Amino acid sequence: MHTEYPLLTTDAWITYIHSLQDRICAALEQTDGKARFTEDKWERDGGGGGKTRVIAHGDVLEKGGVNTSVVYGKVSEAMRSQLKINGEKWFACGLSLVLHPLNPFVPTVHANWRYFELYDAQHKVIDRWFGGGADLTPYYLFEEDAKHFHTTLRNAIAPFGESLYPLYKKQCDEYFSNKHRGNEMRGIGGVFYDYLRPADEADADRLFAFQRANGDSFLAAYIPIAEKRKQTEWNEKNKYWQEIRRGRYTEFNLIHDKGTLFGLKTNGRTESILMSLPPTVRFDYNYQPEKGSEEEKLLAACLHPEEWA
Numbered sequence: 001m002h003t004e005y006p007l008l009t010t011d012a013w014i015t016y017i018h019s020l021q022d023r024i025c026a027a028l029e030q031t032d033g034k035a036r037f038t039e040d041k042w043e044r045d046g047g048g049g050g051k052t053r054v055i056a057h058g059d060v061l062e063k064g065g066v067n068t069s070v071v072y073g074k075v076s077e078a079m080r081s082q083l084k085i086n087g088e089k090w091f092a093c094g095l096s097l098v099l100h101p102l103n104p105f106v107p108t109v110h111a112n113w114r115y116f117e118l119y120d121a122q123h124k125v126i127d128r129w130f131g132g133g134a135d136l137t138p139y140y141l142f143e144e145d146a147k148h149f150h151t152t153l154r155n156a157i158a159p160f161g162e163s164l165y166p167l168y169k170k171q172c173d174e175y176f177s178n179k180h181r182g183n184e185m186r187g188i189g190g191v192f193y194d195y196l197r198p199a200d201e202a203d204a205d206r207l208f209a210f211q212r213a214n215g216d217s218f219l220a221a222y223i224p225i226a227e228k229r230k231q232t233e234w235n236e237k238n239k240y241w242q243e244i245r246r247g248r249y250t251e252f253n254l255i256h257d258k259g260t261l262f263g264l265k266t267n268g269r270t271e272s273i274l275m276s277l278p279p280t281v282r283f284d285y286n287y288q289p290e291k292g293s294e295e296e297k298l299l300a301a302c303l304h305p306e307e308w309a
Helices: 010-032 077-082 143-160 164-175 201-216 218-229 236-255 258-265 270-276 294-303
Strands: 038-043 048-056 061-074 089-101 108-119 125-137 189-196
Touching: 010 048, 010 061, 010 089, 010 108, 010 201, 010 218, 048 270, 061 270, 077 258, 089 270, 108 201, 125 143, 125 164, 125 201, 125 218, 143 164, 143 189, 143 201, 143 218, 164 189, 189 201, 201 218, 236 294, 258 270
Parallel strands: none
Antiparallel strands: 038 048, 048 061, 061 089, 089 108, 108 125, 125 189
16 A cells, blocks of 8 residues: 555665655745755764754744754663663654744644664664654634644545544644643644554554655645745734744743653754744733633634644
8 A cells, every 4th residue: 555655764764854854945945935944964972963954034934943863872871760761772863843933823833753763782673663743833723724734634644544633633732732831732733643663564664654644744734824824914913922822832842842851861952952942932921812812712722622624
């Protein structure tokens, strides 16, 4: 059914991730029309490195990054105690992106797709898994946009099992929420999955195909929304609300996000890890949107997850 996908090897996964990075960056530059990505290649102390690509001060994208990393090393005591990883050596490769648009009517979006291997002292693979997903963080709720984003992700996953989208959508709603604010989601979700472990080699190739299907669906899920909303007129009130919600985004990334914690605990590159933070935020004391406003409508969707697809 999925014979067009190559067999899973670390080299095949690395090749795919770098290709996906090129495709996503090219499409985003076309949508922005002004700004271009700059690339910063870096090496990690302990093994590996990455390509951080950032874009800023564009007509559409105020700040964004599409980063790839191929990193490896010895399992540290911090990884054993805090990340519950047992083994001698590890390998991780993935793509992570966050886009913060200038226009409050264009949603922020986040996505990542990653693969991890764990080895014993003889460099034999003792554990391996895929993780990833994509989620949308609008500042103003357009139901047609929410339906488009979720439906595109659902359709990408459907060939691998009809039960997967509802499961991964629920996991996304639960994961990308600020528990300290009564489980207030940072956005309207998408899909999120982790620790997808292959049972055998055939299953590994199936999961590789699944992961590629997810990565390949990103541009179709997000670009039409950005194109549709990028010319919408906005004012300072809209920007103020965007920065209030960006504060929630910042809280989640610094307090709860496993990717941020993993990067910092494995001696990752701080600038690349914290690329996900928005350029401007507000932390007003006990800020509440006006009753019956569009801002309150968005907040309600974050407090009470809806079925969009």
